[in-house]
Every structure is written in C-alpha cells, then in structure tokens.
Amino acid sequence: MKVDANNFVSVAQIAVNDPDLQEAVSLGTYNGYSKRLVAMFSNGHEHGEAMRQQAAAMRRRAIQKLPDLLELAEKNMTANGIKVLWAETAEDVRNMVLDIAKKRNAKLVAKSKSMISEEVALNHAFEENGIEVVETDLGEYIIQLNKETPSHIVMPVMHRTKREIRDLFMRELNMPFTDDAAEMTAFIRKHLRQVFVNADIGISGGNFIIAESGSLCLVTNEGNGRMVTAMPKVHIGIVGIEKVIETIEDYATLTQILPRSATGQQMTVYMQMINGPRREDEPDGPDEVYVILVDNGRSKVYATKYAEALTCIRCGACLNACPVYQVTGGHAYGWVYSGPIGAVITPALTGLENATPLPQASSLCGKCKQVCPVDIDIPRMLLDLRHELVEKGMTDKIFDVGLKAWSIGNRSPKLFIMGGAVARFGTRFLPNRLPGPLGGWTKYRDFPQFAPKPFRELWKERKKGKPS
Amino acid sequence: MYLPERPSPKGKRVSLFVTCIVDMVYPAVGMSVVDILEHLGVEIDFPENQTCCGQPGYNSGYRNDAREVALHFLRVFADADVIVVPSGSCAAMIRHEYLTLFADDPVWLPHAQRAASITWEFTEFIVQGLGITDLKLRLPQPQTFAIHDACHGLRILGLGEEARTLLANVENAALEDLKDADACCGFGGLFSVKMADVSGAMLQKKIDCINHCPAATIITGDTSCMTQMNGGLSRQKSVKRVRHIADVLAEGLKK
Ligand code: SF4
Numbered sequence: 001m002k003v004d005a006n007n008f009v010s011v012a013q014i015a016v017n018d019p020d021l022q023e024a025v026s027l028g029t030y031n032g033y034s035k036r037l038v039a040m041f042s043n044g045h046e047h048g049e050a051m052r053q054q055a056a057a058m059r060r061r062a063i064q065k066l067p068d069l070l071e072l073a074e075k076n077m078t079a080n081g082i083k084v085l086w087a088e089t090a091e092d093v094r095n096m097v098l099d100i101a102k103k104r105n106a107k108l109v110a111k112s113k114s115m116i117s118e119e120v121a122l123n124h125a126f127e128e129n130g131i132e133v134v135e136t137d138l139g140e141y142i143i144q145l146n147k148e149t150p151s152h153i154v155m156p157v158m159h160r161t162k163r164e165i166r167d168l169f170m171r172e173l174n175m176p177f178t179d180d181a182a183e184m185t186a187f188i189r190k191h192l193r194q195v196f197v198n199a200d201i202g203i204s205g206g207n208f209i210i211a212e213s214g215s216l217c218l219v220t221n222e223g224n225g226r227m228v229t230a231m232p233k234v235h236i237g238i239v240g241i242e243k244v245i246e247t248i249e250d251y252a253t254l255t256q257i258l259p260r261s262a263t264g265q266q267m268t269v270y271m272q273m274i275n276g277p278r279r280e281d282e283p284d285g286p287d288e289v290y291v292i293l294v295d296n297g298r299s300k301v302y303a304t305k306y307a308e309a310l311t312c313i314r315c316g317a318c319l320n321a322c323p324v325y326q327v328t329g330g331h332a333y334g335w336v337y338s339g340p341i342g343a344v345i346t347p348a349l350t351g352l353e354n355a356t357p358l359p360q361a362s363s364l365c366g367k368c369k370q371v372c373p374v375d376i377d378i379p380r381m382l383l384d385l386r387h388e389l390v391e392k393g394m395t396d397k398i399f400d401v402g403l404k405a406w407s408i409g410n411r412s413p414k415l416f417i418m419g420g421a422v423a424r425f426g427t428r429f430l431p432n433r434l435p436g437p438l439g440g441w442t443k444y445r446d447f448p449q450f451a452p453k454p455f456r457e458l459w460k461e462r463k464k465g466k467p468s
Numbered sequence: 469m470y471l472p473e474r475p476s477p478k479g480k481r482v483s484l485f486v487t488c489i490v491d492m493v494y495p496a497v498g499m500s501v502v503d504i505l506e507h508l509g510v511e512i513d514f515p516e517n518q519t520c521c522g523q524p525g526y527n528s529g530y531r532n533d534a535r536e537v538a539l540h541f542l543r544v545f546a547d548a549d550v551i552v553v554p555s556g557s558c559a560a561m562i563r564h565e566y567l568t569l570f571a572d573d574p575v576w577l578p579h580a581q582r583a584a585s586i587t588w589e590f591t592e593f594i595v596q597g598l599g600i601t602d603l604k605l606r607l608p609q610p611q612t613f614a615i616h617d618a619c620h621g622l623r624i625l626g627l628g629e630e631a632r633t634l635l636a637n638v639e640n641a642a643l644e645d646l647k648d649a650d651a652c653c654g655f656g657g658l659f660s661v662k663m664a665d666v667s668g669a670m671l672q673k674k675i676d677c678i679n680h681c682p683a684a685t686i687i688t689g690d691t692s693c694m695t696q697m698n699g700g701l702s703r704q705k706s707v708k709r710v711r712h713i714a715d716v717l718a719e720g721l722k723k
Pocket of ligand 1: 318
C-alpha cells in the first residue's frame, strides 16, 4: 500500500467535519475501549496488570531472541511439512505469492484478514495478473467492495456507519432492504460460502508463530480464517518476522490478552494452531502450506530505538483509547497501521520523510501506553521521532525560529520578563485572533489575557509586606 | 526508567517553581499555592531567576534548545531542598524527561537526578510528602466540583487521589463525577496549534462532558489544560469554568 501520511493535517480536518465518520468512529472506539476495560480487569485490577506485564516480558524476550527464534521456527515448521519462504521486500512477497498461484494455475484466491497483505499491496498484484481475489473477513470484504483501505487494524471498516454499509450492499449486491446487522451478515455469509468452495488458494496472515512447535497461529472470530486455511488446496500464511514467539506457554498468555485488548472478549471464537498440510490419514486440509516470513523494513527497525514497536501484537487497543484517533479515524494516518502505534511504525518502516506529521499527531496524553497489552512506550518513541524530525531539518521553519527564540528567552530571566511584558501588551488587543501559526489556537478558543502583574512582582510586594 | 530515591520533604524549606504560565498569566494561582503552604507552616523561597522547565521545546523535539532551558532551571534550583510545582505536567518534565535530556551528560546528570528526586507536584507534596489529607478548610458557600485528571499528572506521576482526598475534606465542597475525567482535553502544547482542528475536536468532547456535568466548577492541576478548556468554554459562552485546585483550596482559608 502506498504511503500517504504527509497529508495528515488536511485529511484529519475533513474527518473531524464528517458527521458520518464521527458517528461511526466514536461508537466503534467507545465500544472497543469500554469492552476492553471490562474484559481486562474482570478478575481485578491487579490480575489484569500482572497479565500485561507478563505479556510484555514475553514479547520483549521474543524480540531479544528474534534471530534465534526465527531459525528455530523455520526448522520446526519445515519439519512439520510447511514450506518456509523469506521475503525481504513487499515486492518479494508479491512475486512469491504470484509464483505459487501461477504454478497452481489459480483463478480464485480467498483471503482472511491480514494487515501485512495490505502492507505489501497483495490484492493489487493479483488483480494485475488477472486472478480474482476475495476478502472473506466481513470488514475487509466491505472495504474491498467499496474500494477503500482499512481504517483500523482490528475493525477495518470502523469508519463506516451501519447505514452506509447497508446502502453499499444494496447498491453493489442487490441486498433487500434491512436494518438488522444479523440479517446483513447472513446475506454476505451465503454470498461468500461459494468462494471458499471454489478458491484455489487461501491466504491468511498470522497472529503468532510458535518457534518451539513450528505452529502458525490464528486468532479469529468469524470462522472464515478456518475456511480459508482448510478448504483450498493451497494455504499461504504471510507473517511479519516480528510475530515469532518462543513457547506454547507464551501463546497461552498472549491468546488471553489479545482478545481482551482487541474486542473485549475473554477468548475469540476460533483459535488455530496450524502444524502443516493435510497428513496421509486426515480427511481434509490443504496439500501445501507456505509461510512467507516478511521483513519489509523490520530488521532495520530492530537496530534502532524503535525496536520496542516490534513487540506490538496488533490488538488495536491503543487506537480505541487514543483521543486523536477517536476524532480522526484511521485514514488520516495514510498507511495500513493507524493510531498511536501507526504513528510510530509508519515512519519507522517507511521512512520519517514519508510521515513527518505522524509523530506530531499526539497530545502525548499517554493513554496508548496505559492500555497497551505489552506496555509499549509509544509516547517515548513519539518524542524520539520528534527529536529526529528536528535533527534532520524536517520541521516547519517558523517553529524552528519560534522555539529558538523561546529557548533564548527562557535562559535569561531578563529576557523572560521582557517577553512576558510584550505578551501582556499583545494579548490585551488580540484576544480573539492571534497572528501567524498561533491562529490555530484562536480558531476554537479564546486566549487568556496575561496578568497585569506577574507572580514575581506579587511575590516581591508580599515579601515587602504590601498587600498583594 | 531509573528513578532516584525520594527523600522526605518534611520540615524542609520549599523552593517554589511556579511555572512560566502561572508567573505570566495566572499569578493568582501562584499566590494561592503560597497561601496554602504558609497555612501549613511551610517555609517558602521563590528563586527569582526562574523561567520555564523546558517542556515546550522538549515535547516538540527541540532537545538542544530545551536542554539549555533545563540547564538554566538546574542552576537556579541548585540549592533547593524541595521543589514544589503547581503543575503535574511540569513536575513530570523535571522528574522524568530531565533524566533523558541529561542521560549522556556526566556533569549534569547527577544534578538532574537530584532535581528529579526533590520535585513534587503541589497536591502530591501535601498528601504524599507531608502526609496531610485534611487542610482544615471551609469554603464561604457550598459549592460543587468535579475533577479533570490532567494527563501527565495522572499517567506519568500517578496522581489523582491526592486532589480528591484534599477536596473531600474541605467543608462546603461537594464532589461530583466528570464523565471521561481521564480523557485528554486536547491541549498537548504546540499540538494545539499545529493540529488545531484535531485539538479542537478533542476539546469539544471535553466541553460536552463539562456542560453535562452537575458540578458548577471543574478542578484541575494544570493551568495549561485549564487554559485550553476555559478558552473553549469562554468561546462557546458556557457558564462553566475550570479552576486550578490551589485557587479553590485557598478560597477555603478566608475567614
Ligand atoms: S501498540 Fe500495543 S495497544 Fe497498540 S496495537 Fe500494538 S499491542 Fe495493541
């Protein structure tokens, strides 16, 4: 997927003024946020916090041991009959998948939800090669039907209201009118059944790979993940290299915290551990299982101070909790990963120059870190990225000059007092319209008048015994 | 992150860091802090060369510029035994970010660590530092309040109970709940200017909660967030206002 993150400010401005989007995203994030709270702490606050720290520790351990775990995972997956491929770039992934598709003479591909397939723009590659590809996760299906991109890593179509989705189904699929979400789902379900039966290849992502057992793990709710990985003759799992974990016990903890954080469920409806293609004595399953391990910039991030971001388990909790995401939705972030973690991952993976507004798209309120099941310090990384923007000269010159003046003014008490006097004078005349870049402030708020006497004068008077 | 041991501030002279915004825009808040601390018998000193903690530059990525301002702070407060700040955000800057700013500086890191270990947010100083929960205050008239938890005090310093405890013990003060009290008001320093529309939309959510809150007055511990919220409330002609906790407490002193 093309990175288009440098337009954050203008896309966000449209989003905050779009009533449908506001309705949909408010509701979606609120549901996600409040259900998570209940599920995470249903056994008490301490238990929930302990689970977070445990999950964080095992994800950090996995990232520390990543090179070794990847080797072990490859060895064990291969022993299980899984064909392991290594892709360095997005293009590598597309070529590998297309090669397999051509070898099998594939006409139809069924996909379950996979953010990394969006990252490498897989659907586009299929379409260019005349292969039909159908998204089978309901949210992703809607996205595909509406020719959009996902706006949330867990609920891809969070930015649309139920009304809009119904109208889309009526327009594109001749669905009879209904207001009932269950009826709409049932309609699509029937529509998709045939896809599973006819598909030559099934493509999935992967929530985790367990190194010690060589298993590809999928945590899903709709059952399409199971169909996609079991019915077609070929299954291809596309997984980022950072998704490897060490043990089955680690998986036990992570499968408890992921659904709690993502959808507020104690457990998802389906939990798969795929250990290879159909065996001789098994009635069904694919003949071939591939796992493509994708780098696409990750190993570069591994050596930086943003390596912590690689521990992300893509639960989406930080998106739901983020007051910025709650009013902008995900598209403003301009790539597959949105919200606070997107604001770190997008510049880290695709280059800071391609995403200069993202580190600024935060009030640093800290909620992302608070809700993150693996305790990623996103605010710390946003601050580091902002520092990098300054160091690399990627900031607005007006702020460079302004902050320089601020710094000089605050190193000297005399200049500080003078600055205050100027502002005191200025704000007396300009309460409703500040000049230059500060005009952003007075668009929504009045500016306070500076006090006639600063504290330091009141203090002196008080010490001298004058009334203050 | 390494956090230095925090020596007890009891019985020590307090050096007041009022913050740049209180100094210039809200000096009355600073005087309220002085009133309350004197009421508790605390000896107060105001180092007159103080300016800003450096947060605006630091949060915008201008670390070298912020470092100069932080250095000035460390020099001005070099002799302090205890530093009290009526802002969770500035206290968090000194307590946490100074350690990052001076991490690679063997000369100034010990000073930064010392400053971090003796710096207290105002309500934190009273409740945790001095161990006082009842200030023996009485408001002239009954009033209702609700608390907005400013982000850095809440999520970096872990504050929130302190203000509630102090207020609960003020006679004539009733506490109500503010919906989404821990949600950001949308200020975020230069964020409010650089991303004005997003910040404005965040502010609107906060204003809606404030307008629906049964309390007449919202209390917070940061004048910057107060400026953001009051700026919006004033623009929208709401009768509600946000006040700094020190001001409300000091009102209880008047006989
Ligand atoms: S950063 Fe944390 S909260 Fe955000 S998606 Fe990743 S794991 Fe979830």
